Structure formats: structure tokens, C-alpha cells
Amino acid sequence: MAQVSSNLEVTSIQGEIFISAKDISCLYKKGNNSVVALNAVSCQLHSGDRIAVVGPSGSGKSTLLQVMGGIEPPTSGTITWPALGPRHALRPEKIGFIFQTESLLEPLNCIENVKIPLLLSHVGEEEADEAAFNALKKLSLENLANKLPEELSGGQAQRVAAARAIVRQPKVILADEPTGQLDQTTGQHLLDLLLASIEGTDTALVIATHDMTVARRMKTVWYMEHGRLEVRQHC
Numbered sequence: 001m002a003q004v005s006s007n008l009e010v011t012s013i014q015g016e017i018f019i020s021a022k023d024i025s026c027l028y029k030k031g032n033n034s035v036v037a038l039n040a041v042s043c044q045l046h047s048g049d050r051i052a053v054v055g056p057s058g059s060g061k062s063t064l065l066q067v068m069g070g071i072e073p074p075t076s077g078t079i080t081w082p083a084l085g086p087r088h089a090l091r092p093e094k095i096g097f098i099f100q101t102e103s104l105l106e107p108l109n110c111i112e113n114v115k116i117p118l119l120l121s122h123v124g125e126e127e128a129d130e131a132a133f134n135a136l137k138k139l140s141l142e143n144l145a146n147k148l149p150e151e152l153s154g155g156q157a158q159r160v161a162a163a164r165a166i167v168r169q170p171k172v173i174l175a176d177e178p179t180g181q182l183d184q185t186t187g188q189h190l191l192d193l194l195l196a197s198i199e200g201t202d203t204a205l206v207i208a209t210h211d212m213t214v215a216r217r218m219k220t221v222w223y224m225e226h227g228r229l230e231v232r233q234h235c
């Protein structure tokens with residue numbers, strides 16, 4: 001976030017700290033072997049941040065997002081959510097997550113899938129219906145409301161999952177390759193709509209991506225390699 005002060009100097013102002021990671025490591029054991037998915041990563045996410053996480057396949061991007069979202073506990077190090085509260089209160093209210101792999105529930109149609117975060121937060125059925133329809137509409141998906149996941153293309157399913165992530169108007173959106181299954185035009189359009197849905201709010205957006213045209217539209221790029229967060233570049 002930047003602000004022009006009275007003497008016309010541009011000063012950098014960092015908002016509230018939503019997520020703070022200190023020296024986090026994540027070790028996965030596979031039989032006798034172990035994989036270091038994250039290696040002593042420290043980072044902070046502030047209100048209003050727009051961050052792209054890039055790096056080769058297997059560098060730890062998804063693991064980092066999962067730890068930031070409280071889905072995966074780190075093997076060592078500390079992760080806290082200073083302005084969001086304890087881990088158990090994060091989802092779905094505070095953090096919306098778009099998973100890299102298919103995540104829609106099969107027996108439910110699209111609007112029912114998008115309603116899940118609202119029903120988990122005990123929002124009434126009618127209000128939830130309206131909010132879910134509006135979230136689908138924001139992403140130009142209202143025509144899919146009554147379709148089942150099996151009737152969708154991979155890209156459509158990914159966009160419905162994005163609607164589910166924004167429906168609760170979370171403080172943080174963690175999006176793991178949300179444009180990975182989309183063509184360039186549709187991917188850029190989804191990004192436009194995601195950014196528009198949080199414009200004027202203090203919601204922070206973190207996108208893991210292999211697409212540099214997506215990364216370049218974020219304010220900051222985090223580059224990962226071999227489980228390390230190597231570079232933080234401000235665009």
C-alpha cells in the first residue's frame with residue numbers, strides 16, 4: 001500500500017498483519033524417504049496485499065498456501081494470524097481457499113457448492129441462496145447454478161471454486177493456480193473478476209501460478225525454489 005504524504009514523498013504503509021510465518025519448515029515422509037516441501041520460510045501477509053507465488057513445479061507453492069491457510073500445520077516454525085484470530089476460526093469466515101485440484105462436492109450442484117461456506121457459518125438458507133447466486137454472477141457463472149460438477153469442464157469447475165472462495169467475503173483469498181486450467185483470455189478475465197470482487201476492501205490476495213502474465217498483475221512476486229522463498233520482488 002502506498003500513500004502520498006504532505007511533502008509529496010511516497011511512503012510505504014503496511015496494513016494489518018493477516019498472516020505471519022517464522023522459519024516454517026514442512027517435511028513429508030514417504031516410506032524411508034522424506035521430502036522437504038518448505039525449508040525455513042519466513043513471510044508476512046498484510047491487508048490489501050496482492051502477491052503472486054511463482055517457482056518450478058514441486059518448489060513448495062501449494063504447501064506454503066496450505067500452511068498459510070491453516071490447512072497444513074508446519075513441521076517446525078511458527079505460523080500465526082495476528083489480525084484474523086486462532087487457526088480454528090480461519091475458514092470459511094476469514095480465509096477463502098481455491099484448491100489446485102478439483103474440490104467441488106459431486107452430489108451438489110454449483111449453487112449448493114458455493115453455499116457451503118455460508119451454511120457452515122450458519123447463514124440462513126434464503127440469504128445463503130442469494131449470496132451464492134451473486135457470487136456466481138460476479139464471476140459470470142450464473143448460467144451454471146443448477147449444473148452438477150460432472151457436467152462442467154475443468155476450467156468451469158475451477159471458476160465455480162473461485163466463486164465459493166469469495167462468497168463469504170473473506171479477509172484473505174489463497175488461490176492455488178486458479179487459472180491453471182483456463183485459456184489465456186478466460187484466465188485473465190477470471191483474474192479481472194477476482195480483483196474487482198475485492199476492490200476497495202482490505203482483503204489480501206495470494207495466487208500461486210506458473211503464468212507470468214498473471215504474476216505480473218500482482219503488486220509483489222514471491223519466488224520459490226526447493227522449498228525456500230528466495231526472492232520478494234515488488235512490481
Ligand SMILES: Nc1ncnc2c1ncn2[C@@H]1O[C@H](COP(=O)(O)OP(=O)(O)OP(=O)(O)O)[C@@H](O)[C@H]1O
Pocket residue numbers: 028029030035036037055056057058059060061062063064100
Ligand atoms: N501430501 C504430500 N505427501 C508427500 N509429499 C508431498 C505432499 N504434498 C507435497 N509433497 C511434496 O512436497 C514438494 C512440494 O510440493 P508442492 O505441491 O507444494 O509444490 P508446488 O510448487 O505447488 O508444485 P506444482 O507447481 O506442481 O503445483 C514436492 O516435492 C511434493 O512432491
Ligand SMILES: [Mg+2]
Pocket residue numbers: 061062063100176208
Ligand atoms: Mg502446487
